[in-house]
Structures are given as C-alpha cells and as structure tokens.
Amino acid sequence: MSFLSVEFALCFVLFFALYWSVRPFPRLQNGLLLIASYGILASFSWYAAAAIAGYTLFTYVMSLLIWRQASKRWLIFAMLAAVINLAVFKYFDFFRSSVQSVLTGLGLDVLLPGMEILIPLGISFYTFHSVSYLVDLYKNKLQPVSLPTYALYLAFFPSVVAGPINRAQHLLPQILPDQPRNLEQxxxxxxxxxxxxxxxxxxxxxxxxxxxxxxxxxxxxxxxxxxxxxxxxxxxxxxxxxxxxxxxxxxxxxxxxxxxxxxxxxxxxxxxLRDFWQRWHISLSTWIRDYIYIPLGGNRDGFTRTQINLMLAMLISGLWHGASYNFILWGAIHGFGVVLLNVADQYFGRxxxxxxxxxxxxxxxxxxxxxxxxxxxxxxxxxxxxxxxxxxxxxxxxxxxxxxxxxxxxxxxxxxxxxxxxxxxxxxxxxxxxxxxxxxxxxxxxxxxxxxxxxxxxxxxxxxxx
Structure with missing residues (x-):
C-alpha cells in the first residue's frame, strides 16, 4: 500500500479518528500503531512483516542479555548478528558473484551456490534503529523497554519504509509519554x-x-x-x-x-562537501558519524588516521545504499572529496x-x-x-x-x-x-x-x- 495511494489516505483517515478517540490511553494508541505498522508492511509483503517480527524477537532477547549481564560480548554478538542478517539479505549475491569472479580469474573450477533472496522492506532502517537501541542500552543511556514498545520502535510505519533513521533516545520517550499525546502542529x-x-x-x-x-x-x-x-x-x-x-x-x-x-x-x-553531509540525509550521516566513524577512532588519533576513518565511513555509506561497485565508488568519491577538503584546510586555512x-x-x-x-x-x-x-x-x-x-x-x-x-x-x-x-x-x-x-x-x- 503506497503512502501516495487513495487506499492509504482513506485508511489513514479512519485510523486517525480511531487513534485519537482513545487519546487518554497512550498504550492503547501504541497497540493500534503497532497493528497498523505491521498491517502496512504486510500489505507490501507478508514476508516483510515476518522478517521484521523475527528480527525484533531476536534483538530483543539480545537486549535483555546486554542489560542484565552488562557484558560487551553480548553487544558484539548482537552487532555481528545484525550485520550478518543485513549482509545475507542485501549483499549475498553481490559478494558471491565477486568471489566467483576472483576464483574464475585464478583458474579455479569452483561453483559457489546461489540463492534467490527477497530483500525485506525497510531492513536497512530497522537494522539501524536496533543498533541505536542496543548500543545506547549497553552505555546506560536508556532503560530497557517492553517487547511491544521495542517492536513499535522498529516497525513505526511512518519511518520504517525509507527513514528517517530514528534514534532510540529520541523516539522511545515519544512512544512512552508521561501524559496523553497532543495534536499540536x-x-x-x-x-x-x-x-x-x-x-x-x-x-x-x-x-x-x-x-x-x-x-x-x-x-x-x-x-x-x-x-x-x-x-x-x-x-x-x-x-x-x-x-x-x-x-x-x-x-x-x-x-x-x-x-x-x-x-x-x-x-x-x-x-x-562537509557542509553538504550536514544537510543531506542528516539522520544517516549523523548515524554513521556516531556509530561508525567515532568508534573507528574519529579524529582522536591524528590527522592521517582521521582521514582514513572518514574514507572508511564514506565507503560503508556507499555500500549501505546498495550491493554494487557503483555505490562503493560513489562513497569513495565523496570520501576522497572530504579528505581533499581537509588537506586543503591544512595548507590554506579552514x-x-x-x-x-x-x-x-x-x-x-x-x-x-x-x-x-x-x-x-x-x-x-x-x-x-x-x-x-x-x-x-x-x-x-x-x-x-x-x-x-x-x-x-x-x-x-x-x-x-x-x-x-x-x-x-x-x-x-x-x-x-x-x-x-x-x-x-x-x-x-x-x-x-x-x-x-x-x-x-x-x-x-x-x-x-x-
């Protein structure tokens, strides 16, 4: 169901009336939002709804282990699982064909197995949402929430299809308000x-x-x-x-x-280019800054290492957009441009x-x-x-x-x-x-x-x- 379709508009008008009719009960509103979010995903594909449901259950269990044991190994395991899940769905065929080309070029008669994998709708965005929650939970920046609340955080229908990327510290307080919500704007x-x-x-x-x-x-x-x-x-x-x-x-x-x-x-x-990335897809660029660039070392280890970290972050940004060398090259072009800008700043002033x-x-x-x-x-x-x-x-x-x-x-x-x-x-x-x-x-x-x-x-x- 496209957000631009007449069907969505009619359904939203009905949902809007029902949603605000139970305004004194935010948890009931959350239940309606969760049902609507999964309903919209299922309208695109039941497979998409099932994929996010399974991912939600797995990462929620990981979040409980991270919180109760305060162990970094569970965080690392959860991050690896999230990356593997994303890689299998989005990048399996890309890496398989690349490795196959290398083996063929080396003269090795090895045929790697192929799989027809349908990419679940919104997988990149709810994966990033989950990483934000798990990392902030490990750093004690937030308290654990219930499974229905976490499920709504990942599947919230306005942003699950194509963003913006939500942060746990920003969206979760809105899901669990201290008082009934208001229609203010x-x-x-x-x-x-x-x-x-x-x-x-x-x-x-x-x-x-x-x-x-x-x-x-x-x-x-x-x-x-x-x-x-x-x-x-x-x-x-x-x-x-x-x-x-x-x-x-x-x-x-x-x-x-x-x-x-x-x-x-x-x-x-x-x-x-620095200014461009502070203005374009801000939720992605700040996410990559906070969860990739800074953990890589950011600008803490000298000028040269900073440029390497920037280039790696931009390459990952390119790969996130799609499984092709063109996207990686696109990220490299932006990374090279930012590095060149930083070098110019060293010689001519910022x-x-x-x-x-x-x-x-x-x-x-x-x-x-x-x-x-x-x-x-x-x-x-x-x-x-x-x-x-x-x-x-x-x-x-x-x-x-x-x-x-x-x-x-x-x-x-x-x-x-x-x-x-x-x-x-x-x-x-x-x-x-x-x-x-x-x-x-x-x-x-x-x-x-x-x-x-x-x-x-x-x-x-x-x-x-x-």
Missing part, C-alpha cells in the same frame, strides 16, 4: 503532506519522465548538453523524491503526535574558498555532488562510462531538449533556492490563519489538484530500495 503537518505530494507525485516524477530517465537509459544518443541536463534533472529528482517522502511521513507522524528527526536542510546550498568566494565554492560543490550522482544512478559500471563518454564528447549530436535554456533555468532555480527553502514555514503561517475546521478541507482540495496535474501512475520512493 496540525497546520505544519498539512503543509508537509502537501509539499511531499507535490515533490514526489508531481515535480520529481516530471523530472524523471521528461529528462532523467531517458538520458540515463541511452546517454550516447543525446547531445552533451542534453546529458548534462539529464544529470541535473536526476540530482533534483532524487532530492525532491527523498525530501518529499520525508516531508510526507513527517507530516503523518505529526498528525499522530510524533516528531521525526530533520533529514534535509537545503543540501544544494552547501558550500563544501574553508578558505568558502570564506573568500562563497558563490564559487557552492557552485563547485554542486558540480562535484552531481558528478558523483552519475555512479549512484547508473546501474552498472559500463553505464557510468557511457554517461561520462556522452557528457564529454557528444557535442556534435543535435539537441533534443533545448538544453541551454533549461540549464539556465536550473541555475536560476539554484539561486532562488534560499527563498524556496523558506516556503514550508511561510505556508504553515498562512494556513494557521484559517479556521481549524477549514484546514483539512483545504488540504484535501489542494492535494486532489496536485494529484490531478501530476503525471499518470503512482511514483515510487527511491530510498525504499535501500
């Missing part, structure tokens, strides 16, 4: 839902269908400027799709009395270019990020090379998209970005001035208009694949 929730629909259903889908998908499907058939247009279109499509999904589920969570973590902060306004020429620094950052998106979007290494070839040597092919004008439009849009980033707050203030009874009617009418004007079909959420 309904106007902001409505605005976020409308923006999410507009971004995903309309803008992102338009960019994909018009430029990004055709160009990435056959880059050698297009002029270099058309290829560049397709790349910029994908960069904007990805942002609109993912941030739109985040807006949508953040709005849904607010209507249930929950606050999800901020996941985006105008990332294409970044003046360097953020020297950003401080002296912020517009140029921002422009270079966007170009670098877009260059890396080539490997993120292309399904194969060969596809990436074709795209780069077309980008660099296809100027003789006739233009198909009137690219120069649209490229100028993208530049103007980038310069207007600071104003557009203020749009949610402005729309929220505007909606708050209308009577609360009128607000949902107005939202439904606008949503209907957005969906009517959108391209045909229900677009998918790109990050649900990760």
């Amino acid at each position: 309904s106007a902001r929730a409505y605005v976020l839902i409308l923006l999410g629909i507009a971004k995903v259903y309309w803008l992102s889908a338009f960019l994909a269908d018009t430029w990004a998908n055709p160009v990435f499907a056959n880059p050698l058939e297009y002029n270099s400027l058309d290829v560049l247009l397709g790349l910029y279109a994908y960069a904007l499509q990805l942002f609109l799709n993912f941030s739109g999904y985040t807006d949508l589920v953040t709005g849904v969570a607010l209507l249930l009395g929950f606050k999800l973590p901020v996941n985006f902060n105008a990332p294409y306004l970044a003046n360097n 953020n020297a270019l950003t401080n002296k020429l912020p517009l140029l620094a921002g422009f270079i950052t966007v170009q670098y990020v877009c260059f890396a998106w080539i490997f993120f979007r292309s399904p194969t290494w060969e596809g990436s090379l074709e795209f780069l070839t077309a980008l660099g040597s296809n100027l003789q092919i006739p233009l198909q998209f009137n690219a120069p004008w649209y490229l100028a439009g993208f530049f103007i849009l980038w310069r207007l970005y600071p104003l557009l980033a203020k749009l949610p707050n402005g729309l929220t203030c505007l909606l708050q001035r209308t009577p609360w009874v009128v607000q949902p009617i107005l939202v439904v009418l606008i949503a209907w208009g957005l969906i009517t004007l959108a391209p045909a079909g229900i677009p998918g959420f790109i990050y649900a694949n990760f």
